[in-house]
Amino acid sequence: METQAPPRPMTRPEPPTASDVRTFDDLFAEERTPMTRLAYLVTGSEPIAEEVVQDAFAQVYERWERLDRPGAYLRSCVVNGARRAGARHRRELRLVTAPPMSAGLEARELMDALGRLRPAWRAVVVLRFHADMTQDEIAETLGVRAGTVKSSLHRALAQLREELAP
Template identity: 40%
Template sequence: MFTDFFHDSGTQLVRLAYLLLGERGDAEDVAQDVLEQLYRRWADVRPDTAMSYARTAVVNRSRSLLRRRAVARRFAPRLARPEQADLVPVEDGWLWNLVQDLPRRQREVVVLRYWCDLGEAEIARVLNISAGTVKSSAHRAHARLEAALKGEQ
């Protein structure tokens, strides 16, 4: 029964994720996601392999989260003001909030350009728009972000 499995292994899975990630909240989220996925497939899972499956899933999800963190750290300085690039990570949220307030197309262009490091031609292909639209959207987004950073908005 899944309830028994949950009570017997839930804490172990959180502990495993914590040891891999170093943050309790993230560890709890990873373990919860794995347990939810396992619950949905419980009828197809053999009880003798459930813990092995759950541990593997926790490790894989933890690796994915660590990769996402590394990418965010790698690209965070590009989004911060140049003189504060090493002081203000994206995780602080102030710049990310400004980006989120941009109109949809401008936000997409900014994210693809600065988070994904794509060029204009690649962005145009991804968004199915012209390179000129990419340029104008980037220009407008830059102007809005600059105005917001100066407090002129």
């Protein structure tokens, strides 16, 4: 009779390290979809998100042999690229597209409210609640201090509460 191991508690997966990922193709297969979603949530534009992720994978590929933590480097490239792209296209593009028709009114309102946040605040909110990163991880990813992350998150949530209040 086989014994089953007890179920492992659900935790946020860490970005793959060099020892976890055997090849660049493995990293691409595992991370393309999550990184595209992350970039979309920061930029609000699917085409821009796809371009950002493509550029990020190109950067990882160029540095592959020198990277100890390719997954973490990829995430930083995606977040930073998405922030730059969002700022660059702010006047030209709507930052948030409407969610699919099947999404409820509340989801649309939330996406619209996220789109009205400052790009830096939006990045912090997305990394905290979508990517489930800690304040220290967000600070490292964005290249800012943890205190900046904390205050940005506080201000962003206050603005969202105010805009979404009944």
